Amino acid sequence: MRKVALITGITGQDGAYLAEYLIKKGYTVHGIKRRSSMFNTERIDHLYQDPHIENRSLILHYGDLTDSLNLTRIIGETQPDEIYNLAAMSHVKVSFDTPEYTANADALGVLRILEAVRLLNLAHKTRIYQASTSELYGLVQEVPQKETTPFYPRSPYAVAKLYGYWITVNYREAYGMHASNGILFNHESPLRGETFVTRKVTRAVSRIALGMQNKVYMGNLSAKRDWGHAKDYVRAMYAILQQDEPSDYVIATGITTTIRDFIRMSFDEIGVGIEFQGEGVQETARLTGIDEKRFTHKVGNEYIETFRKRIGEEVVGVDPNYFRPSEVDLLIGDATKARTRLGWEPKYSLNALIEDMMYNDLKLMKKDFYLKKEGYTILNYFE
Numbered sequence: 001m002r003k004v005a006l007i008t009g010i011t012g013q014d015g016a017y018l019a020e021y022l023i024k025k026g027y028t029v030h031g032i033k034r035r036s037s038m039f040n041t042e043r044i045d046h047l048y049q050d051p052h053i054e055n056r057s058l059i060l061h062y063g064d065l066t067d068s069l070n071l072t073r074i075i076g077e078t079q080p081d082e083i084y085n086l087a088a089m090s091h092v093k094v095s096f097d098t099p100e101y102t103a104n105a106d107a108l109g110v111l112r113i114l115e116a117v118r119l120l121n122l123a124h125k126t127r128i129y130q131a132s133t134s135e136l137y138g139l140v141q142e143v144p145q146k147e148t149t150p151f152y153p154r155s156p157y158a159v160a161k162l163y164g165y166w167i168t169v170n171y172r173e174a175y176g177m178h179a180s181n182g183i184l185f186n187h188e189s190p191l192r193g194e195t196f197v198t199r200k201v202t203r204a205v206s207r208i209a210l211g212m213q214n215k216v217y218m219g220n221l222s223a224k225r226d227w228g229h230a231k232d233y234v235r236a237m238y239a240i241l242q243q244d245e246p247s248d249y250v251i252a253t254g255i256t257t258t259i260r261d262f263i264r265m266s267f268d269e270i271g272v273g274i275e276f277q278g279e280g281v282q283e284t285a286r287l288t289g290i291d292e293k294r295f296t297h298k299v300g301n302e303y304i305e306t307f308r309k310r311i312g313e314e315v316v317g318v319d320p321n322y323f324r325p326s327e328v329d330l331l332i333g334d335a336t337k338a339r340t341r342l343g344w345e346p347k348y349s350l351n352a353l354i355e356d357m358m359y360n361d362l363k364l365m366k367k368d369f370y371l372k373k374e375g376y377t378i379l380n381y382f383e
């Protein structure tokens with residue numbers, strides 16, 4: 001018998017990698033996707049199977065974390081061995097603009113899933129993974145952060161996730177459910193949403209290298225994050241649900257880096273040097289030089305002539321609109337428990353993560369570059 005997994009948030013970064021990982025392990029994967037006015041399954045299109053095929057390994061259902069009836073029906077119909085609750089309004093800055101919706105999806109959504117499993121008498125069959133977050137540590141009370149570090153959330157997103165964390169613990173203790181939290185530190189990839197800081201940077205650096213963009217405006221350059229690769233992190237989610245006993249685990253690399261250094265490293269990946277000057281909203285970065293051999297190898301010979309003329313120009317600025325009303329300044333995790341109990345280790349270094357993201361964004365932006373050159377823009381429709 002194939003094991004059955006249900007993934008909420010399957011169309012997101014982690015959902016896509018996890019679906020692929022579980023399908024390779026022989027699971028039948030059910031996924032919940034939201035109705036949208038355009039296709040929203042780009043990240044999992046390579047896994048899609050025609051509904052007329054028998055014994056499909058990927059089956060998608062329309063649904064939403066704010067709809068209890070829908071969640072209960074899907075869980076009842078699919079009878080999953082494992083539920084991975086990855087769906088969330090996951091953008092910290094946006095949660096300040098949509099706090100009520102964020103609480104509904106990210107806090108009550110977790111309760112809806114746990115309660116559906118209980119009411120359907122699946123409490124002893126279905127194991128549950130809750131996507132908790134290092135944002136729970138917020139104004140950090142200890143460095144590095146581990147499972148016993150007190151929480152101090154700093155955004156509507158983190159406060160909603162705090163409820164999700166504790167209701168998962170509560171259902172485990174009250175009803176003996178195999179329900180666990182993965183307290184995951186930031187993890188990125190070529191599939192990362194374009195408005196998270198790493199992807200915003202690798203996209204912008206690619207576009208600047210190709211001559212498609214002059215400058216990128218950022219928020220707080222001094223914040224520090226513990227960044228890993230999403231491919232490594234979905235292995236941890238799976239491992240957590242394979243343990244005999246449910247528990248909560250920090251998943252992190254143990255290395256923290258400023259946004260400023262992430263930008264520097266992304267330019268360096270393609271052989272471009274930059275220098276930061278000034279402070280606060282006045283801070284900028286200029287192009288200082290190119291390693292032509294590396295640039296040619298990574299970006300392409302045809303772009304170097306134009307780029308050479310830009311040395312000395314400003315390519316990074318600060319726009320206070322990207323600041324958060326309350327910020328999380330420093331995250332760095334201690335994943336000793338995951339290492340010792342799960343045998344989990346990250347395979348990707350930060351350099352390898354940046355290389356992967358830059359390679360993919362350069363490829364994507366080049367496609368965009370040639371389409372634009374050939375005049376394929378939506379505006380042409382009205383001209």
Ligand code: NAP
Nearest residue numbers: 009011012013014064065086087088090131133184186187
């Ligand atoms: P993501 O790329 O933003 O994906 C979020 C997913 O949730 C998408 O599939 C999205 O659907 C779906 N979704 C949003 N609201 C929903 C709703 N009301 N009902 C049903 N589905 C909904 O996030 P991610 O980076 O993969 O993260 C996965 C989970 O881990 C999230 O819960 C996030 O908060 C948590 N987390 C992430 C990190 C990280 O660094 N990536 C770290 C710690 C914890 P659409 O595609 O339709 O938008």
Ligand code: GDD
Nearest residue numbers: 090092133134135185186195196197198218219220223322
């Ligand atoms: N998004 C963004 N855009 N962030 C910026 C920018 C910018 O232009 N400039 C600086 N930053 C800073 C933010 O202020 C924050 O300190 C840091 O970069 C990281 O921002 P994000 O990449 O948006 O991620 P996050 O840390 O707020 O949240 C992500 O990680 C959490 C785990 O710690 C999300 O994936 C959450 O869903 C996840 O829980």
